[in-house]
Amino acid sequence: MRNLYFKKDSERGVNGTYNWLVDEVGELGDELRKGTDKEATEKEFADVIAWLVSLANLMEIDLERAALNKYNNKCPKCQQTPCRCPF
Amino acid sequence: MRNLYFKKDSERGVNGTYNWLVDEVGELGDELRKGTDKEATEKEFADVIAWLVSLANLMEIDLERAALNKYNNKCPKCQQTPCRCPF
Numbered sequence: 001m002r003n004l005y006f007k008k009d010s011e012r013g014v015n016g017t018y019n020w021l022v023d024e025v026g027e028l029g030d031e032l033r034k035g036t037d038k039e040a041t042e043k044e045f046a047d048v049i050a051w052l053v054s055l056a057n058l059m060e061i062d063l064e065r066a067a068l069n070k071y072n073n074k075c076p077k078c079q080q081t082p083c084r085c086p087f
Numbered sequence: 088m089r090n091l092y093f094k095k096d097s098e099r100g101v102n103g104t105y106n107w108l109v110d111e112v113g114e115l116g117d118e119l120r121k122g123t124d125k126e127a128t129e130k131e132f133a134d135v136i137a138w139l140v141s142l143a144n145l146m147e148i149d150l151e152r153a154a155l156n157k158y159n160n161k162c163p164k165c166q167q168t169p170c171r172c173p174f
Contacts, residue, residue, distance in 0.1 A: 004162055004170050018116055025112050029105055042148050046157035061129050070133035075091055083091050
């Protein structure tokens with residue numbers, strides 16, 4: 001994703017890239033509400049993850065490491081697997 | 088993520104899980120606007136990816152495969168690396 005888009009992402013900046021992410025999350029929501037086309041839904045998931053990765057690249061954050069640091073097979077709130085938080 | 092949250096995610100359903108994702112994207116935006124605390128920003132990225140994975144699990148979509156299918160080191164629009172789309 002960095003090879004593909006980092007130059008453009010840098011030119012667009014963090015705010016612009018975040019706004020694209022929000023738009024894509026909206027499109028994913030539209031597709032989920034329709035709920036008829038699994039392939040289209042997959043593509044919307046792909047777009048959301050692509051923009052999230054773009055944004056993480058701009059912030060010099062390793063998304064996989066961030067996720068594993070917080071959620072390493074244990075709920076960060078209740079510390080249990082599976083999560084047993086009371087909500 | 089499936090081990091941790093699938094049962095709760097199932098009970099919450101697709102709409103409820105999507106709404107959590109939207110909230111987390113908002114929190115990430117707040118943290119990016121503050122722009123002061125890299126560790127807090129990483130945690131917000133982790134939350135967004137966690138909810139996105141939860142939602143994909145509910146839809147029985149493999150997020151990594153979806154991303155690779157659409158963005159396999161080539162822009163899906165212009166078919167070039169790096170992307171040379173005119174926008």
